[in-house]
Amino acid sequence: MKKLMALAGFMMLMMASLMAQAAGDLTIEITRGNDNAIPIAVVPFRGDGVSPSEDIGKIIADDLEHSGQFAPLASQDLISRPASGDNINYGDWRRVRANYLVVGRVEASGNGYKISYELHDVAGQRRELGEVVTSSDDQLRSRAHYIADQIFEEITGIRGAFQTRIAYVTANGVDPNISYALYVADQDGHRPQQILSSDQPILSPAWSPDGQKLAYVSFESGRPAIYVQQLSSGRRVQLTSFKGINGAPAWSPDGRKLAMSLSKDGNPEIYVMDVASRSLKQLTNSSSINTEPDWSADGRSILFTSDRSGQPQLYQMDASGSNAKRMTFTGNYNAGGLYGPDNKFIFMTTRTDRGFQVAKQDLSSGRVTILTNTYQDEAPAVAPNGTMVIYATQQGARGVLGAVSADGRASFVIPSPNGEVREPSWSPFLN
Amino acid sequence: MQFSSYAKTLAAALSLAVVAGCSSGGGTQDGDQQNGGMNSGSSTQGMSSSSGATGQNSGQQAQMPSENRVYFDFDSDSIRPQYESMLNQHAQYLQRNSSTNIVLEGHTDPRGTREYNLGLGERRANAVRQYLTIQGVPASQIEVVSYGEERRAASGNSDQAYSQDRRVVIDY
Numbered sequence: 001m002k003k004l005m006a007l008a009g010f011m012m013l014m015m016a017s018l019m020a021q022a023a024g025d026l027t028i029e030i031t032r033g034n035d036n037a038i039p040i041a042v043v044p045f046r047g048d049g050v051s052p053s054e055d056i057g058k059i060i061a062d063d064l065e066h067s068g069q070f071a072p073l074a075s076q077d078l079i080s081r082p083a084s085g086d087n088i089n090y091g092d093w094r095r096v097r098a099n100y101l102v103v104g105r106v107e108a109s110g111n112g113y114k115i116s117y118e119l120h121d122v123a124g125q126r127r128e129l130g131e132v133v134t135s136s137d138d139q140l141r142s143r144a145h146y147i148a149d150q151i152f153e154e155i156t157g158i159r160g161a162f163q164t165r166i167a168y169v170t171a172n173g174v175d176p177n178i179s180y181a182l183y184v185a186d187q188d189g190h191r192p193q194q195i196l197s198s199d200q201p202i203l204s205p206a207w208s209p210d211g212q213k214l215a216y217v218s219f220e221s222g223r224p225a226i227y228v229q230q231l232s233s234g235r236r237v238q239l240t241s242f243k244g245i246n247g248a249p250a251w252s253p254d255g256r257k258l259a260m261s262l263s264k265d266g267n268p269e270i271y272v273m274d275v276a277s278r279s280l281k282q283l284t285n286s287s288s289i290n291t292e293p294d295w296s297a298d299g300r301s302i303l304f305t306s307d308r309s310g311q312p313q314l315y316q317m318d319a320s321g322s323n324a325k326r327m328t329f330t331g332n333y334n335a336g337g338l339y340g341p342d343n344k345f346i347f348m349t350t351r352t353d354r355g356f357q358v359a360k361q362d363l364s365s366g367r368v369t370i371l372t373n374t375y376q377d378e379a380p381a382v383a384p385n386g387t388m389v390i391y392a393t394q395q396g397a398r399g400v401l402g403a404v405s406a407d408g409r410a411s412f413v414i415p416s417p418n419g420e421v422r423e424p425s426w427s428p429f430l431n
Numbered sequence: 432m433q434f435s436s437y438a439k440t441l442a443a444a445l446s447l448a449v450v451a452g453c454s455s456g457g458g459t460q461d462g463d464q465q466n467g468g469m470n471s472g473s474s475t476q477g478m479s480s481s482s483g484a485t486g487q488n489s490g491q492q493a494q495m496p497s498e499n500r501v502y503f504d505f506d507s508d509s510i511r512p513q514y515e516s517m518l519n520q521h522a523q524y525l526q527r528n529s530s531t532n533i534v535l536e537g538h539t540d541p542r543g544t545r546e547y548n549l550g551l552g553e554r555r556a557n558a559v560r561q562y563l564t565i566q567g568v569p570a571s572q573i574e575v576v577s578y579g580e581e582r583r584a585a586s587g588n589s590d591q592a593y594s595q596d597r598r599v600v601i602d603y
Contacts, residue, residue, distance in 0.1 A: 175582045201581035203545050223576055224549070245553055245577060248546040261546065268550045289550030305547055312547055336544040349544050356542060376588070378544055397587050423545065 026189025026401065026414045026421070028066050034409035037071035038155065040064060041098035044075075045115070046083035046105040052113055052140055056106060059144035060117075060151065062188065063162040066403070067152060067387060068410030073098055085118045090125045098122050102151060112136040115143055119151050129154050141190060146431070161383040162187060165427040166390060167205040167214055168401065172419035182216060184231060187383070187426070189401075189414055195229060205425045206249050214425075215239070215249035215258055226260060228275070239273065250293045252319075259283075259293035259302055270304050272319070283321030294338040295319070303327070303346060305335040314348060328361065330368045336379055340406070341386045347371075349378040358391045360406065371408045381426040382406070390414075392422040496520040499601040501559055502594060505540070508551070508558040518559065521601055522566035529572070535559050536600040537577040538584065540593035545579055552577035559599045 042061035064070035077096050082088050083105040093101050104117035112135050119129035129150055135143040142163065149160030164187045172179050180202045185192040196202060200219035207214060208228075215228045224246045229236035240246045244263035251258055256275055261268045270284040270293050284290040288308040295302055299319060306315050309326065314337040317324035328334035333351030340347060343363065350359040350368070355375030361368045371380075371389060379392040386406055393402040395413060399420035403412040414421070499521075501514045510518070525531060537556030539548040556575040564570050585592035 174586060175584060178582065201578060203581065219578070219581070244575065245549050247549050261550075263550075263553055268553070289547060289554070291546045291550055292544065305544070307547075307550075312543070333543065335547045351543075376542065394588070 024192050024417060026185065026192065026416070028062070028189060028403065028412045028414050030065070030410070031402075031413050032409075032411040033071065034068050034405065034407075036409065037065075037069055038100065039071050039073060039098050040100040040102065040151075040155075041073045041078055041093055041096070042102040043078055043081050043083070043104075045103075045117070046081070048083075048105055048107040050106055050108045050113060052106050053137055054140035054144065056104065056115060056140065056144045056147070057102070059141060059188075060102060060148045063145060063148035063160075064152065066188065066412060067162075068405030068407070068412075069152075069156060069387070084116065085120065085127050085130070088120060090120075090122050093120075093122045100128075100151075100155060104147075109134055113140070115147070117147050119154055141186065145186070145188075149431075158387060159385050159429070161385040161387065161429065163431045164384060164429060165211075166381070167207065167423075167425040167427070168421055169202050169205065169423040170416075170419050170421050171201075171399070182214070184214070195231065195234065203423050204248055205423060206251055207425055207427045208251050209253055209255045209428055211428050211430045215251065217247050217249065226258070228258075239275070239278070244268075245291075248292050250295060252295050253297055253299045259295065259304075261291035261293065270302065270321075281321070283317065284324070292336050296339050297341060297343055301339075303337045303339060305337065314346065328368075329366070330361075334359075338380065338382065340382050341384055345386075345406075347380040347382055347389060349380065358389060358404065360389075369408060371404045371406075372402065372411065374402070377402065379423055381424045383426050384429045390424045390426060392424060495524055495603065499603075501555075501599045501601075503555055503597040503599075505593070505597070506551075508554040510558055510562055515562075518562055519566060522563050522568050525563065525568045525572050526566075529569070531603065532572050532574065534574045534576055534602040536582075536602055537575065537579075538582060538596055538598050538600070539580050540596040541580040541583060541588075542593070543580075545581070548579035549577050550579075552579045555597070556599050559601070 042057050044057040061072040065072050079092050079096055082103050084103060099122055101120040101122055107114045114132055114134050116132045118127055121128050133143055145162040148162040152160035165184055166187055167184050170181045180198050181194050182196040182202050182205060183192045183194055198218060198220045203217045205214050205216040213228055213230055215226060217224050218227055225241040226239045226246045226249050227236050228239050242262050242264035245268050246262060248261040249258050258273050258275055260271055262271050267287060268289050268291050269282055270290050272281045272283060286308045288306055290304055290306045292305040293302050301316050302319055303314055303316050305312050311332045312335040313326055314328040314334050315324050316327050331350050334348050337346050337348040345360045345362055347360050349356055356378050357370045358372045358377045358380045359368050359370045374393050376394045377391050380389045382389050388403055389406055390401055390403045393400060395415060398416055399422045400416045401414040401421050401424050496517060498517045535556040537552030539551045553575060556577055560573050560575055563573060583596050585595035
């Protein structure tokens with residue numbers, strides 16, 4: 001009996017921890033759909049004698065929907081449930097206005113699974129894609145994201161970013177008893193892993209270009225310092241601990257350098273540190289705040305925030321520090337700028353008469369488009385394929401993440417299960 | 432911007448001899464609200480200060496100023512006249528207790544980007560540091576740490592909450 005009780009207790013403990021893990025997942029909710037989204041039917045993947053722990057079809061449909069470019073059909077509109085191309089009646093799917101159809105099935109294979117999927121063009125009445133992928137049980141979500149990537153690229157011509165990850169910071173409690181943590185999760189908010197916790201602030205996580213490391217600012221020593229942490233091992237180094245601000249780390253595209261903001265000699269200035277040698281080069285020199293550097297994809301330019309004009313605005317300079325020129329002229333507050341992956345747009349936090357929003361600016365025309373419509377939207381991070389922007393916003397009085405398609409058409413909120421969530425950073429392509 | 436704030440600080444410091452101890456008016460509505468909130472902040476401060484000063488104070492000025500927060504207007508690092516007498520008391524205390532060090536914690540409200548707010552918080556703490564050094568406090572006794580918006584004093588998104596956030600805390 002005692003044994004049984006202990007076992008029951010253990011089981012409850014296990015369940016509690018499993019539930020806690022699930023509760024930590026961030027889930028995406030749609031706040032505004034895209035009227036021009038492509039209708040696609042994703043039939044639930046049939047389990048042939050197996051019941052995998054993840055719903056592959058749902059993960060794929062969710063990925064496609066959260067890209068803002070697809071409108072998966074509701075399950076009641078799935079008029080039949082084919083699992084392979086042999087049983088498809090294209091006329092049926094045309095009648096429910098699906099442009100595309102995804103079918104698939106999951107079978108046992110060794111210790112894991114074999115997942116078969118097909119993408120069909122309904123109007124063209126032909127199979128566009130067909131593939132079989134193998135998966136262990138704990139790879140199922142990754143495999144589903146892989147399949148979503150293939151479908152997304154086949155239809156849009158744009159490389160999918162569903163296998164990428166995000167980093168973000170959480171905060172719980174009220175000063176002086178706030179606990180901070182740094183997390184890494186799949187881009188859909190699932191499978192969060194805490195990589196650092198502290199009773200002192202953590203901010204500005206930045207993915208290395210190889211996706212293996214995060215640079216961030218932590219106050220754990222009582223002062224701000226920049227750390228670089230290897231994600232696989234958890235090993236990390238404290239890269240800087242200068243007097244004053246040690247902030248805003250940003251990797252060069254080759255991963256060898258970090259731009260940062262240091263106030264060791266007075267006001268915050270942009271520096272570039274060679275990560276291997278730790279040698280520092282000062283790029284800005286003005287009697288103002290200079291911070292939030294970001295490198296262009298070609299490594300030639302650095303975008304940064306400066307209030308040398310009296311208000312924070314974005315400036316661009318050569319990576320050598322010369323030829324700084326002001327980039328933003330709309331509004332009296334533009335900060336936290338970053339380049340989109342194609343260098344056609346920069347994204348930023350801008351102040352309007354409705355508070356703070358995330359905006360993008362066309363680099364050739366200078367045209368500014370406000371992407372978000374709530375009041376405290378900031379800290380945009382852009383998917384490596386440039387299609388989605390994740391940012392920090394508020395729901396009630398709580399900090400949460402929001403997401404918007406880079407064309408502004410579809411928007412999402414990612415409610416926080418507990419505490420504040422902020423400082424999102426989107427990984428590079430990881431596959 | 433730095434220069435103008437420095438000039439303002441200097442001007443404020445020079446005018447101190449005249450207004451010291453009697454600057455009562457001139458506070459904005461924000462400031463008046465904040466005065467009510469100060470006691471809670473300074474009581475925790477009192478606890479840490481007594482331990483920090485143990486063994487150093489005998490025979491010297493024992494009275495550490497109880498108020499330890501300077502509040503700021505939106506997007507401003509200029510010290511309102513109402514805080515001058517309090518800062519003068521800190522300056523006197525620090526000069527008479529030369530082995531006592533302080534940390535000036537600069538804070539902002541949560542609006543705007545976090546890294547830029549680190550800069551604003553530092554600017555505010557530097558304004559207080561400048562004020563104290565002009566009063567004769569050696570710079571070696573003062574350290575500045577900006578927390579930006581990372582340690583809010585208030586929760587919520589009201590103007591009143593924001594006015595509590597925009598502060599420099601003098602930490603012994």
